[in-house]
Amino acid sequence: MANMKYLLIVLFSCFVGDKLSAQENKTAVMTEKNLQFHSINQAGLLEGESGSAFQLQTINGLAYRSWFVGIGLGLDYYRLRSIPLFFDLRKEFGRSAGRFFLYAEGGIDFAWATDKQKNDLSEYPYPVNDFQNGPYAAAGIGYKIIFTRNLALVISPGFSYKKTELKSSNTICPFQGPCFVDNNLYDYNFYRFSLNLGLVF
Amino acid sequence: MKRTCASLFTSGFLIFLFSSGCMKDKITHTYTIQTPVYQKLTQIRASIKSGPATPLSNIGKVYVMGNYIYLNEVDKGIHIIDNSLPSNPRNIAFINIPGNEDLAIKGSTLYANAYGDLVAFDISDLTHISPVKFLTNVFPDLSGNYSTTTDPDSITIIVGWISKDTTVDYNPGGAIIYPLGGPVLYFAAVPGAASSANNSTGTGTAGSTARFAAVNNYLYTITNSSLNVFDISSTGNPSVANKLFLGWSAETMFPLNNKLFIGTTTGVLVYDIQSSAANPAMIGECVHVNACDPVIADDRYAYVTLSDGNKCGGFSDELDIVDTKDLYYPTSVILDPIPTNASSAIIKKYPLTHPEGLSKDGSYLFICDGKDGLKVYDASDVTSLKMLDHLNTPEARDVITINRLAILITAQGLYQFDYSDINNIHLVSKISAGFSY
Numbered sequence: 001m002a003n004m005k006y007l008l009i010v011l012f013s014c015f016v017g018d019k020l021s022a023q024e025n026k027t028a029v030m031t032e033k034n035l036q037f038h039s040i041n042q043a044g045l046l047e048g049e050s051g052s053a054f055q056l057q058t059i060n061g062l063a064y065r066s067w068f069v070g071i072g073l074g075l076d077y078y079r080l081r082s083i084p085l086f087f088d089l090r091k092e093f094g095r096s097a098g099r100f101f102l103y104a105e106g107g108i109d110f111a112w113a114t115d116k117q118k119n120d121l122s123e124y125p126y127p128v129n130d131f132q133n134g135p136y137a138a139a140g141i142g143y144k145i146i147f148t149r150n151l152a153l154v155i156s157p158g159f160s161y162k163k164t165e166l167k168s169s170n171t172i173c174p175f176q177g178p179c180f181v182d183n184n185l186y187d188y189n190f191y192r193f194s195l196n197l198g199l200v201f
Numbered sequence: 202m203k204r205t206c207a208s209l210f211t212s213g214f215l216i217f218l219f220s221s222g223c224m225k226d227k228i229t230h231t232y233t234i235q236t237p238v239y240q241k242l243t244q245i246r247a248s249i250k251s252g253p254a255t256p257l258s259n260i261g262k263v264y265v266m267g268n269y270i271y272l273n274e275v276d277k278g279i280h281i282i283d284n285s286l287p288s289n290p291r292n293i294a295f296i297n298i299p300g301n302e303d304l305a306i307k308g309s310t311l312y313a314n315a316y317g318d319l320v321a322f323d324i325s326d327l328t329h330i331s332p333v334k335f336l337t338n339v340f341p342d343l344s345g346n347y348s349t350t351t352d353p354d355s356i357t358i359i360v361g362w363i364s365k366d367t368t369v370d371y372n373p374g375g376a377i378i379y380p381l382g383g384p385v386l387y388f389a390a391v392p393g394a395a396s397s398a399n400n401s402t403g404t405g406t407a408g409s410t411a412r413f414a415a416v417n418n419y420l421y422t423i424t425n426s427s428l429n430v431f432d433i434s435s436t437g438n439p440s441v442a443n444k445l446f447l448g449w450s451a452e453t454m455f456p457l458n459n460k461l462f463i464g465t466t467t468g469v470l471v472y473d474i475q476s477s478a479a480n481p482a483m484i485g486e487c488v489h490v491n492a493c494d495p496v497i498a499d500d501r502y503a504y505v506t507l508s509d510g511n512k513c514g515g516f517s518d519e520l521d522i523v524d525t526k527d528l529y530y531p532t533s534v535i536l537d538p539i540p541t542n543a544s545s546a547i548i549k550k551y552p553l554t555h556p557e558g559l560s561k562d563g564s565y566l567f568i569c570d571g572k573d574g575l576k577v578y579d580a581s582d583v584t585s586l587k588m589l590d591h592l593n594t595p596e597a598r599d600v601i602t603i604n605r606l607a608i609l610i611t612a613q614g615l616y617q618f619d620y621s622d623i624n625n626i627h628l629v630s631k632i633s634a635g636f637s638y
Contacts, residue, residue, distance in 0.1 A: 176237075187228065189228070192224055
């Protein structure tokens with residue numbers, strides 16, 4: 001994962017150092033005057049206290065002028081595998097082939113634990129319910145390089161958040177005293193930095 | 202604007218590269234601290250009395266005597282149902298018995314445990330039932346109090362819990378999740394002042410999950426580790442006759458033909474009570490895989506249901522048919538260790554869903570198969586059981602068959618089925634109950 005970070009330094013140099021100055025001289029392109037469908041497909045890295053993880057996303061929606069709104073579906077491997085389903089809103093700045101944008105996302109994160117993640121619970125002797133779905137949110141800034149009307153490259157660092165819960169409920173009959181129901185709730189809030197690289201069609 | 206965006210973009214990128222370790226996950230664990238509520242045995246005894254009927258809830262054991270059904274409500278007491286008309290059973294009374302888990306009846310005396318006590322009740326008048334004798338703390342496994350004193354004022358029992366939810370930060374380290382094991386029980390020193398609690402001559406028929414059995418002039422009871430024998434020849438005046446160590450896994454007991462079939466988590470033990478009723482002698486055993494297992498028997502075979510689950514640590518869900526002639530030790534041989542053929546007494550196994558209690562009437566075998574309901578088999582040939590009917594009931598737990606009635610305990614109450622026509626088994630009545638666990 002550390003090597004991946006440094007590889008991204010090289011990418012970053014290629015994109016920003018070269019394109020920022022070059023793109024300014026190109027004539028304005030890609031300003032959507034009518035509604036047009038776009039699909040953003042990106043892969044990314046998530047970095048947080050629990051380490052590094054990959055994510056994949058596909059965001060499909062409509063662009064109008066400098067705005068884009070769409071619905072996204074992803075695969076998030078940070079700590080607990082999950083599938084975020086979210087609304088995505090983007091605002092681009094400028095009219096050149098290289099332009100910055102801001103994005104914000106919000107939706108639901110569907111927990112989809114792997115067998116290993118479930119097996120990690122085997123040390124707990126009582127029946128445990130599965131992970132619960134929770135909210136998902138992300139926001140950040142990005143840079144878009146437009147090649148043609150239907151092809152662009154995006155790179156976007158930002159912040160990402162997802163939440164899940166794990167509940168267990170079991171009847172305990174102790175050695176002394178009457179039985180009772182033992183409830184446990186584990187509340188997981190994951191805060192991450194994210195860096196995505198993708199293509200826009 | 203562009204310069205601002207470029208700065209933001211660069212900053213974001215650099216933050217991702219070099220400062221992502223600053224992001225902290227927040228994980229919390231909310232659990233319940235249970236603080237015990239103590240009560241002196243004298244106070245517990247003072248609350249033991251009968252009263253008007255109350256709604257059924259948390260049904261445990263079932264016992265039938267004459268026209269009456271006695272239903273244990275776990276840790277609370279005994280409901281009395283007038284079943285003179287099975288199509289219209291009437292809930293007529295409730296005996297408040299804190300800590301009650303089991304019962305048996307001989308004549309006009311009902312024997313029940315109240316935590317560690319054995320209590321004898323005069324039930325000659327069901328509208329006015331009162332305890333007539335206490336045997337103090339004869340079941341220390343049930344009270345958790347192993348003191349040798351018999352002074353009820355010196356014995357304290359945990360009668361309940363004060364629950365308090367607590368939330369703490371949780372850091373399980375490298376594992377995805379490593380929940381804390383078990384509940385948190387907080388045992389304070391026993392308080393000086395007790396806090397109030399938040400608190401015929403024939404015998405009847407018990408369910409297959411019973412731990413009490415009244416046979417002639419003796420009451421046999423099992424706890425996890427012992428077989429207790431009480432002399433009940435004197436009406437309303439039980440006395441301790443004997444106590445045998447069984448081990449740490451006894452679960453159920455079924456009396457038949459002067460034998461006691463005791464189901465344990467690892468097998469079936471057979472005790473003879475004919476030679477000496479007060480001194481049961483072990484005459485045979487059968488081992489099986491670790492599982493919860495009620496057992497019943499007829500003249501030739503024993504029927505053992507095994508079910509999985511954390512309570513017994515088992516992984517099997519099945520019915521085992523045991524040829525009882527292979528259970529008994531040869532009288533001329535002293536056997537040590539356990540005979541190697543002890544498991545060969547099992548002649549047939551039938552997979553089931555999650556079987557619990559069972560009952561047999563002639564060649565008809567009734568099995569409570571958990572969420573699968575009640576299953577009825579023709580057991581004329583035990584090596585080839587034939588299902589006659591499958592009644593989809595709420596989670597079936599135990600059943601008594603008597604007078605062509607199947608009296609069934611489920612997670613949602615008491616059900617009664619008429620099987621006088623085995624090809625047309627039908628529901629005649631039900632009384633709903635609530636269950637909290």
